[in-house]
Amino acid sequence: MTxxxxxxxLLNGIQFGTMLxxxxxxxxxxxxxxxxxxxxxxxxxxxxxxxxxLVAGITGSxxxxxxxSLCGAAIAGVLIEILIIRRLYRRDHLDQVLATFALxxxxxxxxxxxxxxxxxxxxIPDSLNGTVPIFSEIIYSKYRLFIILMGFLxxxxxxxxxxxxxxxxxxxxxxxxxxxxSALGVDISKLYTVVFALGAALAGLSGAMIGAIQSVEVGMGxxxxxxxxxxxxxxxxxxxxxxxxxxxxxxxxxxxxxxxLPDLLKIFMQPAEATAIGxxxxxxxxxxxxxxILITKPSGLFGxx
Amino acid sequence: xxxxxxxxKWILFLLLIIPLCGLVFEEPYYITLTTKVIILAIAxxxxxxxxxxxxxxxxxxxxxxxxxxxVTGILSFHALNDELxxxxxxxxxxxxxxxxxxxxxxxxxxxxxxxxxxxxxxxxGVYFIMITLAFAQMLYFFSISWPTYGGEDGLSIYLRNSFPxxxxxxxxxxxxxxxxxLVIALFVSFKLINSAFGMAFQAIKENEERVKSVxxxxxxxxxxxxxxxxxxxxxxxxxxxxxxxxxxxxVLDWHTSGEIMIFVILGGMARLYGPIVGAAFFIIxxxxxxxxxxxxxxxxxxxxxxxxxxxxxGILGLFDKKKNxx
Numbered sequence: 001m002t003x004x005x006x007x008x009x010l011l012n013g014i015q016f017g018t019m020l021x022x023x024x025x026x027x028x029x030x031x032x033x034x035x036x037x038x039x040x041x042x043x044x045x046x047x048x049x050x051x052x053x054l055v056a057g058i059t060g061s062x063x064x065x066x067x068x069s070l071c072g073a074a075i076a077g078v079l080i081e082i083l084i085i086r087r088l089y090r091r092d093h094l095d096q097v098l099a100t101f102a103l104x105x106x107x108x109x110x111x112x113x114x115x116x117x118x119x120x121x122x123x124i125p126d127s128l129n130g131t132v133p134i135f136s137e138i139i140y141s142k143y144r145l146f147i148i149l150m151g152f153l154x155x156x157x158x159x160x161x162x163x164x165x166x167x168x169x170x171x172x173x174x175x176x177x178x179x180x181x182s183a184l185g186v187d188i189s190k191l192y193t194v195v196f197a198l199g200a201a202l203a204g205l206s207g208a209m210i211g212a213i214q215s216v217e218v219g220m221g222x223x224x225x226x227x228x229x230x231x232x233x234x235x236x237x238x239x240x241x242x243x244x245x246x247x248x249x250x251x252x253x254x255x256x257x258x259x260x261l262p263d264l265l266k267i268f269m270q271p272a273e274a275t276a277i278g279x280x281x282x283x284x285x286x287x288x289x290x291x292x293i294l295i296t297k298p299s300g301l302f303g304x305x
Numbered sequence: 306x307x308x309x310x311x312x313x314k315w316i317l318f319l320l321l322i323i324p325l326c327g328l329v330f331e332e333p334y335y336i337t338l339t340t341k342v343i344i345l346a347i348a349x350x351x352x353x354x355x356x357x358x359x360x361x362x363x364x365x366x367x368x369x370x371x372x373x374x375x376v377t378g379i380l381s382f383h384a385l386n387d388e389l390x391x392x393x394x395x396x397x398x399x400x401x402x403x404x405x406x407x408x409x410x411x412x413x414x415x416x417x418x419x420x421x422x423x424x425x426x427x428x429x430g431v432y433f434i435m436i437t438l439a440f441a442q443m444l445y446f447f448s449i450s451w452p453t454y455g456g457e458d459g460l461s462i463y464l465r466n467s468f469p470x471x472x473x474x475x476x477x478x479x480x481x482x483x484x485x486x487l488v489i490a491l492f493v494s495f496k497l498i499n500s501a502f503g504m505a506f507q508a509i510k511e512n513e514e515r516v517k518s519v520x521x522x523x524x525x526x527x528x529x530x531x532x533x534x535x536x537x538x539x540x541x542x543x544x545x546x547x548x549x550x551x552x553x554x555x556v557l558d559w560h561t562s563g564e565i566m567i568f569v570i571l572g573g574m575a576r577l578y579g580p581i582v583g584a585a586f587f588i589i590x591x592x593x594x595x596x597x598x599x600x601x602x603x604x605x606x607x608x609x610x611x612x613x614x615x616x617x618x619g620i621l622g623l624f625d626k627k628k629n630x631x
Contacts, residue, residue: 031431037431037434037435084610084614087614091613093362093430093431093434094356094362094570095613095617097362097364097434097566098566098567098570098609098613099609099610099613099614101563101566101567101609102605102606102607102609102610102613103606103610104606105602105603105605105606105609106603106606106607106610107606108602109600109602109603109606110600110603112600113600113603222559226438226439226442226559229435229438229439230435230439232435233432233435233436233439237431237432276451276452276453279450280447280450280451282450283446283447283449283450284443284446284447287439287440287442287443288443290436290439291424291440294424294427294428294432294436295424295427298427298428298432299428299432300432
């Protein structure tokens with residue numbers, strides 16, 4: 001029985017991890033190429049989810065909604081990059097942190113203004129509703145399995161994009177030496193806009209996919225943004241590989257910790273105490289993990305020192 | 306510079322005159338509002354030491370502000386319910402005496418900022434920003450999931466903690482207590498900034514390598530500044546709990562860290578009176594815009610972005626001709 005629960009929760013952790021990867025891949029790319037800390041990345045997650053809910057409400061199609069989340073977040077990304085973010089690349093980290101923090105206030109309140117304070121709902125399409133048997137006794141939600149699959153597909157797609165295409169070569173060159181590639185005739189400001197929009201689109205897509213499990217509301221991007229920060233700190237800032245490993249590690253640790261720590265503590269504690277302490281420590285587990293990794297490797301698992 | 310000094314006197318004058326008017330015209334609301342500005346300014350003064358003078362971009366000062374707040378809340382909660390807090394080495398039932406609460410809050414926050422500082426200062430740059438943020442979030446989630454002290458709902462303490470000989474429930478009395486703390490915080494930072502130690506940590510902001518090369522252990526200096534900074538913020542948190550007679554996880558939320566940072570930046574970084582101006586401006590904005598629209602944070606965000614993109618020197622900097630010409 002416990003082994004079934006364990007595998008189920010492990011899959012939940014991986015599902016959470018793949019969504020975290022979509023967020024942190026964008027964050028780490030934007031930091032790696034442009035040197036920008038983007039706190040407003042969570043806002044694209046929110047914008048994507050709202051676009052999806054809006055389109056799903058009008059057309060009733062989940063697939064169009066997913067497309068809308070990608071496009072909506074990418075368009076918002078392009079606009080915001082051109083209007084505001086572009087002026088921040090040469091500034092120090094403090095200005096970037098504050099300006100993007102201000103951007104969160106602006107975007108969150110803007111969305112609240114337009115859509116109202118009530119959460120919207122996005123429903124899972126019929127074809128993905130229900131469960132599917134995986135091994136002999138284990139049944140698992142189709143939709144969550146779909147999320148895991150999408151996450152892995154996008155991870156592979158990103159890998160191919162970065163290693164095999166011209167755009168990928170430019171992105172890698174941008175990470176290594178910005179001045180050199182602009183001297184070689186690459187339109188660097190267009191490259192920046194493209195990278196920013198790509199990151200925003202990935203965040204928007206993950207917002208829409210998670211929005212179908214949870215609710216679509218203002219501020220939904222903030223908890224996951226901070227987790228994405230933990231992920232890229234663990235993985236090493238600027239490294240996509242690090243973001244992937246970090247995401248899965250954080251997703252699995254967080255999910256398993258919350259579920260199993262109380263049970264584990266019950267072996268040598270009163271049940272009530274074990275539940276309270278277990279759930280509190282469970283919620284802190286990833287931060288403890290991050291502290292441990294930083295003590296041993298201050299620039300993350302795959303970061304350049 | 307002369308205009309700025311003149312302005313600083315005006316600010317202190319206003320912090321005195323508004324509550325006095327409130328007292329005369331029996332409008333306690335303005336006294337409480339000024340008290341709130343003062344408390345937030347103290348937190349800002351704390352952060353300004355680390356952020357403005359030493360260049361340590363801490364995005365996690367809510368951890369200290371909130372811990373100061375929770376220490377106060379918990380001590381007072383135990384005293385109120387006559388419940389044992391710990392039984393070793395002595396039996397301790399909490400307390401509602403500010404004179405006992407303050408030293409405890411200071412010690413706890415100093416210890417916490419020592420631990421967080423020790424771990425975070427191993428890194429620098431973006432890592433430092435994110436790690437301080439992450440530690441504050443860790444405490445935030447802990448406060449939410451720990452049911453004993455209210456969890457998500459927060460903790461009410463009903464009565465303000467007491468101070469010998471005076472009635473702290475009187476808004477003006479409590480305002481005076483906070484004002485004294487503000488003056489102490491200003492005095493401590495003024496003395497620190499102008500000391501040899503202060504020269505060292507301000508030099509670290511400019512060029513850490515050079516400071517190292519003259520034989521100063523920069524890690525130690527940064528850690529000490531971080532601890533002092535966190536402790537001052539923690540004390541402000543303790544006063545904040547007493548002001549509201551309530552503490553909830555929102556004091557540990559990362560928005561609180563952001564807001565404390567906004568006080569420092571809006572007022573002008575590395576200016577002694579900057580956080581006071583910033584906190585005052587923030588509260589005035591909240592009150593005036595908030596009266597017109599529910600979405601005042603939208604306009605706050607817009608003002609902040611414009612400030613960062615075009616003004617860059619904070620409100621006090623606008624009056625400082627010398628700096629602007631640089």
